[in-house]
Amino acid sequence: MKQNIWIYILVSALVSYLIRVTPLALIRREITNRTLRSFLYYVPYVTLAVMTFPAITEATQRPLAGLLALAAGAVLAWRGGSLFLVAVACCVVVFVSEWILI
Amino acid sequence: MESNQTCFRRGVRDGMPIALGYFAVAFTLGIAAKNAGFSALQAMVESLTNNASAGEYAVFSLVSAGAGYWEVAVMTLVANARYLLMSCALSQKLAPETGMGHRMLLAFDVTDEIFGVSIAFPGRLNPFYTYGAMAVAIPGWALGTFFGVVVGNVLPLRLVSALSVGLYGMFLAIIVPPARGNRVVLALVLLSFAASWAAASLPALAAMSSGVKTIVLTVAISLGAAILFPVAEEAEA
Numbered sequence: 001m002k003q004n005i006w007i008y009i010l011v012s013a014l015v016s017y018l019i020r021v022t023p024l025a026l027i028r029r030e031i032t033n034r035t036l037r038s039f040l041y042y043v044p045y046v047t048l049a050v051m052t053f054p055a056i057t058e059a060t061q062r063p064l065a066g067l068l069a070l071a072a073g074a075v076l077a078w079r080g081g082s083l084f085l086v087a088v089a090c091c092v093v094v095f096v097s098e099w100i101l102i
Numbered sequence: 103m104e105s106n107q108t109c110f111r112r113g114v115r116d117g118m119p120i121a122l123g124y125f126a127v128a129f130t131l132g133i134a135a136k137n138a139g140f141s142a143l144q145a146m147v148e149s150l151t152n153n154a155s156a157g158e159y160a161v162f163s164l165v166s167a168g169a170g171y172w173e174v175a176v177m178t179l180v181a182n183a184r185y186l187l188m189s190c191a192l193s194q195k196l197a198p199e200t201g202m203g204h205r206m207l208l209a210f211d212v213t214d215e216i217f218g219v220s221i222a223f224p225g226r227l228n229p230f231y232t233y234g235a236m237a238v239a240i241p242g243w244a245l246g247t248f249f250g251v252v253v254g255n256v257l258p259l260r261l262v263s264a265l266s267v268g269l270y271g272m273f274l275a276i277i278v279p280p281a282r283g284n285r286v287v288l289a290l291v292l293l294s295f296a297a298s299w300a301a302a303s304l305p306a307l308a309a310m311s312s313g314v315k316t317i318v319l320t321v322a323i324s325l326g327a328a329i330l331f332p333v334a335e336e337a338e339a
Contacts, residue, residue, distance in 0.1 A: 005139065005140060005141075005144050005165065006144070007171060008161060008165055008171065008174055009144060009147055009148045009151065011171050011174050011175050011178070012148065012151075012152050012157065012158070012161045012174055012175075012178045013148075013151035013152055015175050015178040015179050015182070016151070016152045016153070016154055016157060016178060016182050016185075017151075017209065017210065019179065019182050019183065019185050019186050019189070020182075020185050020186075020188075020189050020209040020210070020212040021189070021205070021206055021209035021210075022186070022189070023186060023189035023190040023192075023193050024189045024192060024193050024196075024205040024206075024208060024209045024212075025202065025205050025206065025209070027190060027193035027194070028193075028198060028205075029198045030194065030198055031194060034332050034333075035328050035329060035332060036328070037194070037328075037333065038327070038328035038331070038332045038333040039324050039325055039327075039328035040190060040191045040194050040324075041191075041194075041328075041333045042287075042290060042323075042324040042327045042328060042333075043187055043188070043190075043191045043320060043324045044188075044191055044217070044218070044221040044276075044277075045277050045280065045281070045287050045290055045291055045294075046290055046291075046294045046319070046320050046323045046324045046327070047184065047187065047188070047316060047320040047324075048214070048218055048273045048276060048277050049273075049277055049290070049291040049294035049295055049298070050294045050295075050297070050298040050315075050316050050319045050320055050323075051214060051273065051298075051316055052270050052273045052274065052277075052295070053294075053295040053298055053299060054298065054299045054302050054303075055270065055298075055312075056267060056270040059263070059266045059267055059270065060263045060264075060266075060267060061259065061260075061263045065263070065267075066267060066270075069267045069270070069271065070270070070274070073270070073271045073274040073275070073278075074274055074278055076274075076275075077274045077275045077277075077278035077279060078278050078279075078282055080279065081275065082275065083116050083119060083219065083222075083272055083275045083276070084115070084116070084118065084119050085275075086271045086272065086274055086275035087119035087123070087268040087269070087271035087272045087275065088119065088268065088271070089271065090267045090268055090270060090271030090274070091264045091265055091267055091268045091271065092264070093267075094263060094264040094267045095260065095261075095263075095264035098260055098263060098264070099260070102260075
């Protein structure tokens, strides 16, 4: 039986939205439990760090280019570079280093 | 206290690099959509309504494999489960009196990147900041998918490779400044890098999807840190 692509779209959209809206709609006050608060405070930093490395070395054609972008981005961000500046700098580092490497 | 309009404009500014990175990533996603039999319009609607790279990719590969609707539902749930955690964290970033309308609108685009910039907003999140970022990021994502289907692989590989790293650069801009001011956060970031690398390298974990790995590592490391180094009230802000 040929499945309908629009139903696939509907199903995935519904599931994606429910995952995101449930906590935002249900947790309507400040959590007072200190451990839980601390957990949620650390979640963003940990999850973004987990997603950045080693993925940044796999997104590029050569792992070294991603590694260089990671180093450059970390140094720039440490020195207070803006979101835009750090993002663009990483792109430039990859573009230039792959130009040399490949 | 900044006006909603100022916040929106700042959101648009911070959303620009997201939109550019999204366009490049969604472009490659569009190619996968085309292979799964999606038209450009269908792929664009999928991106407009899902706003999830790994989740959509899973959908496209399942559809091309002829999977059923339930399988797609379960896979979408697994691939996107990390957004559940992000939404929990985001709920604490909002003022408790934030209305249901704002909550439902914000929920529409809780992605790694939009979540990232929203968390970096100083103090309580003004939803209009996030709306500004969404206003440019969502079209970037949807149009990228659309053009990915229509024109296939027209962007040179070199450019896609460079653009896709921009999103990680943004993550660095979000996590590094707090790490500079807080030793615990610094140690956690380094530990997360190491653990994530180990999880990606261990052959025993090869069967685990990267989405599941992200959740397991996030919960384990954040929970350990919360127990060992509970955050003092004034340190949060």
